[in-house]
Amino acid sequence: MARRAARLAGYVLCGVLAAGAIALALSHRASIAAIPRPDPASFAKDLVERGAALARIGNCAVCHTQAGGALYAGGRALATPFGTIYGTNITPDEASGIGSWPKDAFARALREGVARDGTHLYPAFPYEHFNALADADIDALYAFLMTRPAVAQQAPANRLIPPLGFRPLLAGWKLLFLHRDAAPADRGAYLVQVLAHCGACHTPRNGLGAERRDRPFAGGWSEGWYAPPLDGSNPSHRAWSEDRIAGYLRTGFDSNHAAAAGPMGPVARSLSGAPDADIRAIAAYVAKWIRQAPDAPALDRREAAAQIQPAGATLFAGACAACHENGAPMMLQGRPPLSFGTPLHETTPRDAILIVLQGLAPPLGDSGPAMPAFGDTFDDRQLADLTAYLRARFSTQPAWSSLEREVAAARKEGNAP
Amino acid sequence: MTVTLNVNGRDHAIDGDPATPLLYVLRDDLALNGAKYGCGLGQCGACTVLVDDKPVFACVTPLATLAGRRVRTVEGLGNGKLQQAFATEQAAQCGYCIAGMIMRAQALLERNPSPSEAQIRAHMQPNLCRCGTHMRILRAVRRAAEAP
Numbered sequence: 001m002a003r004r005a006a007r008l009a010g011y012v013l014c015g016v017l018a019a020g021a022i023a024l025a026l027s028h029r030a031s032i033a034a035i036p037r038p039d040p041a042s043f044a045k046d047l048v049e050r051g052a053a054l055a056r057i058g059n060c061a062v063c064h065t066q067a068g069g070a071l072y073a074g075g076r077a078l079a080t081p082f083g084t085i086y087g088t089n090i091t092p093d094e095a096s097g098i099g100s101w102p103k104d105a106f107a108r109a110l111r112e113g114v115a116r117d118g119t120h121l122y123p124a125f126p127y128e129h130f131n132a133l134a135d136a137d138i139d140a141l142y143a144f145l146m147t148r149p150a151v152a153q154q155a156p157a158n159r160l161i162p163p164l165g166f167r168p169l170l171a172g173w174k175l176l177f178l179h180r181d182a183a184p185a186d187r188g189a190y191l192v193q194v195l196a197h198c199g200a201c202h203t204p205r206n207g208l209g210a211e212r213r214d215r216p217f218a219g220g221w222s223e224g225w226y227a228p229p230l231d232g233s234n235p236s237h238r239a240w241s242e243d244r245i246a247g248y249l250r251t252g253f254d255s256n257h258a259a260a261a262g263p264m265g266p267v268a269r270s271l272s273g274a275p276d277a278d279i280r281a282i283a284a285y286v287a288k289w290i291r292q293a294p295d296a297p298a299l300d301r302r303e304a305a306a307q308i309q310p311a312g313a314t315l316f317a318g319a320c321a322a323c324h325e326n327g328a329p330m331m332l333q334g335r336p337p338l339s340f341g342t343p344l345h346e347t348t349p350r351d352a353i354l355i356v357l358q359g360l361a362p363p364l365g366d367s368g369p370a371m372p373a374f375g376d377t378f379d380d381r382q383l384a385d386l387t388a389y390l391r392a393r394f395s396t397q398p399a400w401s402s403l404e405r406e407v408a409a410a411r412k413e414g415n416a417p
Numbered sequence: 418m419t420v421t422l423n424v425n426g427r428d429h430a431i432d433g434d435p436a437t438p439l440l441y442v443l444r445d446d447l448a449l450n451g452a453k454y455g456c457g458l459g460q461c462g463a464c465t466v467l468v469d470d471k472p473v474f475a476c477v478t479p480l481a482t483l484a485g486r487r488v489r490t491v492e493g494l495g496n497g498k499l500q501q502a503f504a505t506e507q508a509a510q511c512g513y514c515i516a517g518m519i520m521r522a523q524a525l526l527e528r529n530p531s532p533s534e535a536q537i538r539a540h541m542q543p544n545l546c547r548c549g550t551h552m553r554i555l556r557a558v559r560r561a562a563e564a565p
Contacts, residue, residue, distance in 0.1 A: 068535070314481050322476070322477060364538075376471035378482060
């Protein structure tokens with residue numbers, strides 16, 4: 001009896017091992033031989049320049065540069081629901097960067113999410129989008145990155161929920177979710193869907209972290225922030241015309257909406273250096289998708305909101321009114337009223353709460369809209385009252401619920417951009 | 418409405434509009450004139466005080482937020498090593514920003530007695546000095562951190 005059980009266990013073990021071996025074999029990707037770093041002078045100048053513009057649109061520097069660090073040298077922490085992942089070094093340093101990568105290894109990484117040595121890359125690297133990159137664009141991006149200064153800097157090890165540190169699992173993920181897409185012919189569609197990978201933040205993801213292809217641009221999450229929908233459900237109070245989108249992407253600000261906040265701030269700073277024709281193409285494409293609200297006048301239900309939420313009204317008067325009340329000096333300079341911003345109309349209060357908690361600050365040494373952080377001024381109850389008041393006063397959307405819990409969660413999960 | 422406000426360890430019963438910014442209460446009701454009115458918009462830091470050991474802009478902190486919390490102003494520090502370091506480094510030119518600078522630095526040194534240069538710079542970032550003595554101010558904070 002015992003012998004039969006042991007034999008059965010042996011068969012099961014063999015079966016499991018065989019299945020594992022087959023899975024590992026299927027997940028295995030070949031290593032591509034290393035090369036010495038290509039001579040920067042071997043790349044044509046106009047190819048490098050085209051690559052520079054493409055890198056701006058692809059926002060490469062946003063994830064591959066840490067605050068105050070060398071451009072493209074990696075090290076930036078990216079918080080995901082699966083743990084923290086660090087942007088890698090994509091400068092041409094041979095040991096810690098991609099200096100030893102031949103172009104076909106670079107192209108395979110972009111399209112299939114496989115590093116030169118054959119290891120699978122995590123989908124935080126948006127190969128879900130880059131798989132449709134044009135050959136010519138990959139050539140230009142390669143020329144651009146290979147002519148950057150080489151920086152020796154190893155990215156810290158990722159801190160992921162077990163067993164996600166075991167990369168062969170990603171082969172299964174790719175089997176399920178990595179589709180081979182054809183590059184769209186329309187320039188704007190190509191830039192939005194492929195290179196700029198807008199959907200990486202603005203499209204919702206499923207439980208395994210893959211983008212929901214049935215709900216493109218329906219609103220997603222990024223580093224604890226909500227990325228509002230770019231489709232017919234966009235809740236803006238004012239229209240997102242092509243001109244306004246182009247200006248917003250170029251400057252990080254639109255007077256009919258607001259300043260770019262959260263992870264969109266660095267994206268707009270990256271796009272500020274992109275070619276105008278490409279920004280226009282992106283804007284034209286997004287304008288076709290996004291809901292065009294009638295350009296209604298500013299919404300302000302001051303008295304009603306004060307009755308619904310008197311505690312919040314008091315906090316607004318003492319903390320916010322000096323800038324945001326009608327007639328305040330900042331408002332007389334033409335800054336948009338709070339009803340023009342998207343956060344107070346969103347289904348989730350997360351963005352509104354995070355902006356009050358963290359304020360708005362341009363990166364050190366840079367200029368941009370500034371708002372003080374109120375995270376140490378208000379406790380959770382007070383910020384919940386204030387948020388309820390803002391919603392009641394500046395939006396016609398239904399009141400948010402469980403705001404005190406939402407504030408506590410935002411303090412924990414919201415990363416400063 | 419009456420709010421019991423604890424400032425530098427003492428309770429005060431303040432009768433006033435709960436929306437009143439803390440800065441006005443400190444200066445007008447309690448005659449604590451260390452914190453200064455600079456911009457009134459939370460952009461310059463001249464009004465910085467500590468609430469529960471964290472630096473806040475007193476000009477945009479409503480009285481209503483302060484029941485049961487501890488407020489500390491530069492008057493509450495006595496003659497500590499930060500003031501001595503600011504004097505030694507001659508960090509004040511007109512001096513208007515200094516009370517706010519000292520309070521923000523105090524919060525840092527209480528939490529982290531030996532901060533790095535990068536930590537000092539990042540922490541002091543919200544406070545402005547229009548005379549341009551930022552380099553001396555940074556030296557003073559460093560000196561205070563290194564003082565025994």
